Amino acid sequence: MKRNEAGSLSLLAALLVCAYALPFVVGAWTGNVRLDEVWFANLATVVVGGIMQGGVYAMFAVGLTLIFGVMRIINAAHGEMVMMGAYMAWVSFFYLGVDPLLAMVFTLPIAFLFGVAVQKVLLNAAVGAPELTGLLITFGLGLTMIYTAELIFTTDFRTIPYAPGTVQLTSNIAVGQNRVISFAMALVISVGVYLFLKLSRLGKAVRATALNAEVAMVCGINVRRIYLVTTGLAVALAVAGGALVSIQFGFNPETGVLYTLQAFAIIILGGRGHYVGALIGGFMLAVLENLVSLMVPNGTAMVELAAYGLMIFVLLIRPGGLMGVKEA
Amino acid sequence: MRDLRKAFGGVRAVDGCSFAVPGGKISGLIGPNGSGKTTTFNLLTGVIRPDDGQVIYKGENITGLKPHQVFSKRITRTFQVTRIFREMTVLENMLSVTGLAVPDRLARERAAELIAFVNLTHLRAEYAGRLSYGQQKLLEFARALMTDPDLILLDEPAAGVNRTLLQHLLEQIHRLQEMGKTIVIVEHDMNVIMNHCERIFVMDYGVKIAEGPPAEIQQNEQVLEAYFGRRRS
Amino acid sequence: MKRHEHLRNLALLAVVGLVLAFASDALSVYMRSFVLFTMMYVVLALSWNIISGFTGYTSFGHVAFYGIGAYACAILVTDYGWHWVPTLGVAAAVAGVIAVAIGYPVLRLKGPYFAIAMLGAAEGTRVIATVWDSLTHGGLGISLPSADTSFQTYYAMLALMVVTVVVAYGVGHSRFGVRLNAIREDEGAAEALGVNATLYKLAAFVLSAIFPAAAGGIQAYKVLYIDPPSVFFVQITIAMALMSMLGGKGTVIGPIVGAVLLYTVQELTWVNFPTAHLIAYGLFIVVIARFMPRGLMGLAIDRGWVRKGMVH
Numbered sequence: 001m002k003r004n005e006a007g008s009l010s011l012l013a014a015l016l017v018c019a020y021a022l023p024f025v026v027g028a029w030t031g032n033v034r035l036d037e038v039w040f041a042n043l044a045t046v047v048v049g050g051i052m053q054g055g056v057y058a059m060f061a062v063g064l065t066l067i068f069g070v071m072r073i074i075n076a077a078h079g080e081m082v083m084m085g086a087y088m089a090w091v092s093f094f095y096l097g098v099d100p101l102l103a104m105v106f107t108l109p110i111a112f113l114f115g116v117a118v119q120k121v122l123l124n125a126a127v128g129a130p131e132l133t134g135l136l137i138t139f140g141l142g143l144t145m146i147y148t149a150e151l152i153f154t155t156d157f158r159t160i161p162y163a164p165g166t167v168q169l170t171s172n173i174a175v176g177q178n179r180v181i182s183f184a185m186a187l188v189i190s191v192g193v194y195l196f197l198k199l200s201r202l203g204k205a206v207r208a209t210a211l212n213a214e215v216a217m218v219c220g221i222n223v224r225r226i227y228l229v230t231t232g233l234a235v236a237l238a239v240a241g242g243a244l245v246s247i248q249f250g251f252n253p254e255t256g257v258l259y260t261l262q263a264f265a266i267i268i269l270g271g272r273g274h275y276v277g278a279l280i281g282g283f284m285l286a287v288l289e290n291l292v293s294l295m296v297p298n299g300t301a302m303v304e305l306a307a308y309g310l311m312i313f314v315l316l317i318r319p320g321g322l323m324g325v326k327e328a
Numbered sequence: 329m330r331d332l333r334k335a336f337g338g339v340r341a342v343d344g345c346s347f348a349v350p351g352g353k354i355s356g357l358i359g360p361n362g363s364g365k366t367t368t369f370n371l372l373t374g375v376i377r378p379d380d381g382q383v384i385y386k387g388e389n390i391t392g393l394k395p396h397q398v399f400s401k402r403i404t405r406t407f408q409v410t411r412i413f414r415e416m417t418v419l420e421n422m423l424s425v426t427g428l429a430v431p432d433r434l435a436r437e438r439a440a441e442l443i444a445f446v447n448l449t450h451l452r453a454e455y456a457g458r459l460s461y462g463q464q465k466l467l468e469f470a471r472a473l474m475t476d477p478d479l480i481l482l483d484e485p486a487a488g489v490n491r492t493l494l495q496h497l498l499e500q501i502h503r504l505q506e507m508g509k510t511i512v513i514v515e516h517d518m519n520v521i522m523n524h525c526e527r528i529f530v531m532d533y534g535v536k537i538a539e540g541p542p543a544e545i546q547q548n549e550q551v552l553e554a555y556f557g558r559r560r561s
Numbered sequence: 562m563k564r565h566e567h568l569r570n571l572a573l574l575a576v577v578g579l580v581l582a583f584a585s586d587a588l589s590v591y592m593r594s595f596v597l598f599t600m601m602y603v604v605l606a607l608s609w610n611i612i613s614g615f616t617g618y619t620s621f622g623h624v625a626f627y628g629i630g631a632y633a634c635a636i637l638v639t640d641y642g643w644h645w646v647p648t649l650g651v652a653a654a655v656a657g658v659i660a661v662a663i664g665y666p667v668l669r670l671k672g673p674y675f676a677i678a679m680l681g682a683a684e685g686t687r688v689i690a691t692v693w694d695s696l697t698h699g700g701l702g703i704s705l706p707s708a709d710t711s712f713q714t715y716y717a718m719l720a721l722m723v724v725t726v727v728v729a730y731g732v733g734h735s736r737f738g739v740r741l742n743a744i745r746e747d748e749g750a751a752e753a754l755g756v757n758a759t760l761y762k763l764a765a766f767v768l769s770a771i772f773p774a775a776a777g778g779i780q781a782y783k784v785l786y787i788d789p790p791s792v793f794f795v796q797i798t799i800a801m802a803l804m805s806m807l808g809g810k811g812t813v814i815g816p817i818v819g820a821v822l823l824y825t826v827q828e829l830t831w832v833n834f835p836t837a838h839l840i841a842y843g844l845f846i847v848v849i850a851r852f853m854p855r856g857l858m859g860l861a862i863d864r865g866w867v868r869k870g871m872v873h
Binding site: 126136142144145147151258261265301311315316 | 666672849
């Protein structure tokens with residue numbers, strides 16, 4: 001078994017090398033790699049931009065991995081929860097006149113309660129049921145959320161003009177202010193949640209439940225309550241991710257599907273149920289996407305393929321991802 | 329003469345263990361919990377691949393074949409915890425078996441016979457998941473016989489089966505042996521093993537520690553040690 | 562099941578087919594179109610059911626095959642001047658080949674991972690259809706030469722539906738179908754009973770891909786305009802799944818009932834509430850998955866109206 005483990009890890013490493021090399025190869029083929037100073041500056045810019053974006057990806061992937069880790073449920077509505085967060089930010093900015101990031105003070109508690117409700121009404125029934133039950137339930141929930149959002153907000157793309165300036169990192173690498181801000185926010189929140197899980201009593205109970213719900217129960221942990229907290233936290237993370245998305249990208253009700261797939265690809269890559277794996281996976285996917293959009297013709301459309309391709313190949317080569325899966 | 333040998337090394341569960349199963353007889357494979365009995369079955373039937381060693385069946389090397397390929401060599405098995413198809417009827421469970429190159433009608437007749445053989449005729453159109461545990465065991469047993477196999481591996485056929493059903497099951501096993509089949513039983517119920525098997529293999533920590541007829545095994549020091557703890561020396 | 566029962570069911574299908582064939586003249590243009598799309602959803606739901614109902618591999622990406630079929634038809638008719646009927650065969654063949662290519666790796670994944678991988682595969686196909694300008698005309702879509710195709714496509718869809726029902730029925734009531742069920746229930750045990758699961762799953766997957774492709778082709782010729790968002794619309798996959806689930810996946814009648822029922826409801830509501838019916842779709846899935854995973858047929862079986870199992 002050991003031998004297999006190492007073998008699949010090196011295969012995965014080879015896959016990742018190929019994945020990162022591919023945009024360069026395609027770029028060279030189509031003349032998008034020029035090796036001059038401007039191009040290198042562009043390259044550096046997209047890599048830095050990718051890392052910034054990765055923080056946001058990591059944040060919503062972390063929510064997905066939390067739910068999976070604790071309850072073995074794949075939340076197919078996760079992207080829709082991100083989308084919900086984006087709209088919450090949009091509403092607070094345009095209608096309430098509140099800074100979209102400051103608005104998290106009240107959007108996150110709302111999201112938490114929403115998560116608790118979802119857990120109570122729908123997901124408790126899916127814990128321990130065949131894996132598909134949870135997936136189907138959340139998938140249906142996601143659809144409901146998409147079209148409810150369309151009913152309220154229409155399918156128009158929305159953006160929030162926020163911190164439009166740029167930050168000059170070096171003489172020729174500049175990053176949007178909004179990206180830097182959201183990166184910092186993502187970092188603060190992810191690390192905060194990580195510390196909460198590692199250090200606080202409740203966080204430890206969450207991790208204990210993830211390791212083995214039955215043992216946790218025997219140890220006097222109220223597992224049902226942990227489930228509520230987990231989903232609440234996960235939805236809050238998704239909504240926070242949505243707010244950070246809203247200040248740098250356009251969104252409409254249907255963009256959620258993409259976020260679900262991205263988040264899923266990330267946690268597959270990082271190792272389902274792994275918190276740190278999700279963080280690493282987030283950065284890796286975002287950088288890869290940015291490389292694709294720089295060098296591959298039709299890059300912006302092809303970006304989506306990066307996530308799907310990566311996800312499918314990782315599932316086939318090493319379903320456990322980088323950190324190995326935590327299967328109950 | 330059917331001759332089955334195997335030798336494994338490297339896997340801790342089954343560690344360099346080899347034995348020859350006599351053809352046309354009922355053999356027992358026993359050992360304390362976790363001694364590698366079920367793993368041995370899994371290795372035999374291709375569910376997991378051995379790291380080392382070979383499985384020879386009727387002079388043919390069948391090591392590393394996939395489960396369905398092993399099955400096509402007329403080797404069949406049941407599982408420790410029954411693995412019947414719960415949301416399929418009893419009849420459908422029977423018909424799911426492959427390798428019957430016979431028309432549909434004959435397959436159904438055979439299924440009906442075997443269902444009768446294990447006294448489940450009145451439940452043939454019921455979902456298998458709704459049978460009692462003992463009945464599920466019988467169904468799994470009958471299902472394993474669909475293709476008229478030569479080697480039958482039974483993983484704890486007695487567990488969870490009540491006395492009457494068990495008696496019935498054992499009668500059927502003897503009838504199969506009379507028909508010339510080779511049967512290997514993994515079992516914890518010593519009565520079953522000692523009274524029905526002609527040859528017994530004992531495993532402990534993945535290694536064969538004894539082999540012989542029941543009377544011999546009952547006297548074997550090492551076997552008693554394995555079951556009742558090592559004597560302090 | 563007894564032979565006379567099969568004959569009776571076949572006769573029933575023939576009667577329905579003939580009635581639908583002769584009714585075409587009597588139907589209004591709107592009704593003809595309505596019946597055509599109902600039949601199309603019967604085809605889609607039954608096809609999805611072969612891999613996801615019988616075999617238990619829930620696909621969230623079956624619209625890929627529908628879209629591929631639509632594109633095969635549109636491209637051949639528009640750019641290569643083919644007659645539209647043979648393009649349906651090409652559509653099915655292309656979808657079959659792609660199904661092998663996608664299915665061979667992806668069918669190794671279980672449960673939710675298969676489902677999500679298929680969602681990714683379908684989105685990926687849509688992206689490729691959008692960016693591969695030289696073949697697909699990209700995001701602009703393809704306009705087919707205009708013609709009155711409403712009768713031709715009606716008969717074609719009817720024929721396709723009859724074929725699909727016969728195939729689904731044949732699969733469902735054969736030992737092949739029983740083995741697919743066995744894979745759904747317990748793949749490891751099925752293999753231990755000699756079922757070559759890899760091969761069986763692939764066969765089921767290909768079967769479930771070719772009919773939607775042909776349906777996509779007919780639909781393209783009916784509507785005469787296709788573009789990536791319309792033929793790779795996620796909602797079509799959802800409809801297939803939901804119709805099967807509502808009727809009862811893993812049966813033959815279930816998906817048919819589900820398709821007719823749901824498409825009728827959809828048609829009645831969506832004119833007035835275009836978004837509301839999609840919200841209802843989502844809620845439906847939640848409710849069915851949560852409270853009646855075996856669908857209407859499951860209820861009928863529990864009440865004793867329908868016999869358990871497919872093979873008797």
